Amino acid sequence: MTEPQVRHYDAVIVGARAAGSALAIHLARKGLKVAAVDRATFPSDILSTHVIYPNTIARLDDMGVLDAVMAHRPPPLYTAWYHEGRMFVAPHTPIAGRDWAICVRRITLDGIMVEGARKAGAEVIEGVTVTGLLGTGTEDDPVRGVTAIGENGPLTLAAPVVIGADGVNSTIARLVHAERKRVMPTETMLYFAYWTGVKTRNTQDFFFEPPWVCAHFPADDGHHVITMNGPLTKRAEIKNWDEYYMDLIRSIPGLAARLDGATKVSRVIGTPRLEGYYRDHTGPGWALVGDAAHFKHPAGAQGIGDAFHAAEVLAEMIADGSWRTAYPAWREADSREFYAFCKHLAEPPGNDGTRRLMDAVIHDANLARNLVDVWARTVKPWSDVIPHIPGMASATGASVDEVLAPFEGERLPLAATA
Numbered sequence: 001m002t003e004p005q006v007r008h009y010d011a012v013i014v015g016a017r018a019a020g021s022a023l024a025i026h027l028a029r030k031g032l033k034v035a036a037v038d039r040a041t042f043p044s045d046i047l048s049t050h051v052i053y054p055n056t057i058a059r060l061d062d063m064g065v066l067d068a069v070m071a072h073r074p075p076p077l078y079t080a081w082y083h084e085g086r087m088f089v090a091p092h093t094p095i096a097g098r099d100w101a102i103c104v105r106r107i108t109l110d111g112i113m114v115e116g117a118r119k120a121g122a123e124v125i126e127g128v129t130v131t132g133l134l135g136t137g138t139e140d141d142p143v144r145g146v147t148a149i150g151e152n153g154p155l156t157l158a159a160p161v162v163i164g165a166d167g168v169n170s171t172i173a174r175l176v177h178a179e180r181k182r183v184m185p186t187e188t189m190l191y192f193a194y195w196t197g198v199k200t201r202n203t204q205d206f207f208f209e210p211p212w213v214c215a216h217f218p219a220d221d222g223h224h225v226i227t228m229n230g231p232l233t234k235r236a237e238i239k240n241w242d243e244y245y246m247d248l249i250r251s252i253p254g255l256a257a258r259l260d261g262a263t264k265v266s267r268v269i270g271t272p273r274l275e276g277y278y279r280d281h282t283g284p285g286w287a288l289v290g291d292a293a294h295f296k297h298p299a300g301a302q303g304i305g306d307a308f309h310a311a312e313v314l315a316e317m318i319a320d321g322s323w324r325t326a327y328p329a330w331r332e333a334d335s336r337e338f339y340a341f342c343k344h345l346a347e348p349p350g351n352d353g354t355r356r357l358m359d360a361v362i363h364d365a366n367l368a369r370n371l372v373d374v375w376a377r378t379v380k381p382w383s384d385v386i387p388h389i390p391g392m393a394s395a396t397g398a399s400v401d402e403v404l405a406p407f408e409g410e411r412l413p414l415a416a417t418a
């Protein structure tokens with residue numbers, strides 16, 4: 001049997017969606033020879049409801065892919081909340097002139113990202129599964145590359161750094177024994193379906209019907225996402241997900257009315273497995289980015305934005321050689337407060353708390369904007385929102401430290417040697 005040919009790179013990235021393609025773009029722009037390997041071929045889909053905010057839209061622009069995304073006409077969206085016959089709507093504080101969010105299906109976004117990575121000079125290898133590492137990932141035997149298998153047989157890609165951008169079930173994390181830490185359980189699950197022909201305005205709409213929240217996100221190419229987010233405890237009683245979903249939607253008149261003449265074009269899909277976690281971010285010859293490194297409940301809608309942000313930061317640190325210690329330290333500082341807020345987002349809403357929140361924001365446009373800006377990460381929940389909403393601190397917890405105390409366990413290894 002002939003030995004697989006070894007190809008040499010400055011960095012090998014495993015996974016080529018949000019985190020992997022973004023990292024490939026940033027590293028290639030810095031002149032590094034980069035390969036991003038994915039077992040999927042593109043365009044293809046992945047489970048996600050895919051809303052992104054002005055901070056992340058600016059990052060798409062910076063990566064040179066925003067025009068291609070906007071060519072699919074995702075409507076610019078303000079945020080609206082509905083509860084007990086009342087509603088508020090708010091724009092975001094503009095970032096690079098944009099005060100809106102967009103919702104772009106992953107079949108659209110990820111294909112554009114892969115092409116963006118190629119255009120930046122990275123090699124994207126599709127349909128190839130990484131199965132092993134060169135090196136065990138210890139200080140004596142650092143990771144030096146990956147072994148992989150594709151349609152054309154085995155492949156060996158060598159590089160001084162291998163980055164796992166390979167999602168929640170990361171192969172790289174498993175191979176370097178980076179376990180989930182600081183796991184934050186969820187009390188809710190998220191299911192959704194795609195629709196076409198839905199009546200809409202330029203808003204992403206959240207219908208609070210405790211213990212459920214249903215949301216409508218107008219998306220790209222005339223598609224719409226309609227979600228149901230509710231208690232895990234209901235799971236056992238749901239025998240037919242499509243029927244349950246349709247009954248729930250029909251019970252919300254404001255949402256049902258806009259579906260007149262619309263077509264549901266997918267089955268109801270989703271997952272109850274939404275617990276948050278961190279993994280160690282770096283080790284000898286390896287790093288993790290995107291969901292492989294850190295996951296938060298998708299009610300926060302931060303996964304894509306965080307993947308882009310972390311890719312940008314990690315690329316800078318790989319280029320200047322500081323990534324082993326600086327990258328985990330950055331994550332700790334960047335993610336802590338939003339991770340704590342996710343504890344609240346992962347709980348089913350109640351009528352009293354939602355009523356108090358509506359009472360406060362409905363007459364206060366600044367507070368309403370601050371609230372929606374939490375999702376754009378320009379506002380911190382415990383400084384700018386929670387103290388201004390009567391009773392909210394009793395639902396969210398009084399401080400970040402208080403909320404995270406039960407989940408702290410072992411923090412990211414800030415003292416690892418470079």
Ligand SMILES: Cc1cc2nc3c(=O)[nH]c(=O)nc-3n(C[C@H](O)[C@H](O)[C@H](O)COP(=O)(O)OP(=O)(O)OC[C@H]3O[C@@H](n4cnc5c(N)ncnc54)[C@H](O)[C@@H]3O)c2cc1C
Nearest residue numbers: 015018019039048049050051130166167290291298303304
């Ligand atoms: C129900 C749901 C709703 C969500 N809604 C939102 C939202 O509204 N907004 C938001 O920002 N985020 C949302 N998220 C989170 C978001 O989807 C993720 O954070 C994001 O997909 C992470 O991107 P990633 O590139 O890290 O991983 P992924 O998108 O999971 O990509 C990993 C890639 O790695 C590849 N791979 C895996 N193993 C291997 C291997 N061994 N060899 C080669 N390739 C491999 C896979 O094929 C895949 O293409 C949601 C998530 C869920 C579950």
